[in-house]
Amino acid sequence: MSGFDNVADRLADSGWALWPGFLDASETEALIALSHGRREAFQHAAIGRAGGRARNEAIRGDDVLWLDSDDPDVQTLLDRLGDLQATLNRGLYLGLATLECHFAVYPAGAFYKRHLDQHRGQDTRAVTVVIYLNHDWLPEQGGQLRLYTEAGPVDVQPQGGTLVAFLSDRFEHEVMPATRERLSVSGWFRRREAAVL
Template sequence: MTKVTLLLQEAIYEQAALEIAEQGYSIIDGFLSAAEVDSILQAIHAEEANGSFSPAGIGQGAGFQRNRNIRRDYIRWVNHAEPPVSCIPYFERLQALIRYLNRTCYLGIRDLEMHFAVYQPGGFYKRHLDVFQHAQSRKLSAICYLNPNWVTADGGALKLYLPREDGTENTITVLPEAGRLILFESHAIEHEVEVAHRERCSITGWLKDEVQFF
């Protein structure tokens, strides 16, 4: 990696840190290249063909349930310590970003929890928060989208509900465009995935301040 590349990368990370501190979220376009996106999509489709995906649920432990009125996506968990070869650039880049955020924002992120997420046409996830009632280790939600040539008519947008100090809220809508990474505060920002009209893929997960043991 050249000195110029490192400086550009650090500038992107600095902007992300400022945005998270100021508004609770940050969007980084071009986090993955088109070739990297295509490689990961090939891995996802191979996993789909092998039957490795399962319907996603809500809740944790004894409270876990699958409710198709709340969410209709399919997931396959990814071991970030030994990811598929196609995902190595993503996790290396994400770890570099985490190191920067820990150094500058003192987030204390120590672990990742990641999965592939696939929404088939008609899939959605209603408004929710990314933390469990008795587990607060998720600090930032991280979603990297893998959808080339996505347009508004394809649906599947991420809608963030941003609280204001006066008790009202603002909303922003984010298209799941290929290579785009979005980070947002897991404990503070409610969000939903609008109905997708074509297959919608991502690497989705959380940056946590506790190490997860299996």
């Protein structure tokens, strides 16, 4: 079974999935180098939706850089995520229509408090994906993604090349503070807006 099919199966069974070798070492390295080259363009992450957006370091302390779907430097990643989208639509009938994603850097000590990715009531975010870009992550360095599943909390190590995917409206989660910088790409597959009748 392919990695894509495996993610689809795990999402269908338990609502979340892990793929440790989603990116190989050279793909991971290329994205690390790209993010370093663009570090000046990152901006402090904001919380809330348009209108009520504000920076609040007591909730989240990462810096982000949104990716442009036309950017040739991220086509390998976006194509791979497009394959995942197609597999999920085929196997789970999720109707995923678009993908938005950003790099995120958490400086040492930064965190993102427990939250849900789907903004209540309004949002079409259906599946969250996070791809980690950190060499040789050690558990004692912290920085885990803690997913609050029905079976209890699950900690995901932010090891380079690993992809985690979960249903955006189902699991609260948080990013634990780390003793070193933590780099990732976060993405959200959206359904089409519901038709207004």
